[in-house]
Amino acid sequence: MDKQLAAMLVCPNCKGQLKLDKEAQELLCTFDGLAFPIRDGVPVMLEQEARQMGEEEKLEKAKR
Template sequence: MDKQLLALLVCPVTQSKLIYKKEQQELISKAAGLAFPIRDGIPVMLENEARTLTAEERLEK
């Protein structure tokens, strides 16, 4: 994931910062409680494509 692109991206729901999870290939929005997938190196920033974070994931730093 390109660091410059990551710096520009925000959650489409809350406009908050995103956390990049390389192993899961996801961008995490703690504020929205969503994980946006990265497919073939392209972030899919659609709410209906995101998965809901578990309670445990919401508490992780």
């Protein structure tokens, strides 16, 4: 996924900034603890498709 496109997207829940996790192919909202999948280069920005991050993972990803 293109970094410029990722920079324009916001969390559909809180409208906060997302972080791109290239390794996991996810866009992360560390505020809400949601990880939105990127499938075939296309971000899936549906809350029901997002993975809930655990507290430890959320803190770890927020530091990056």
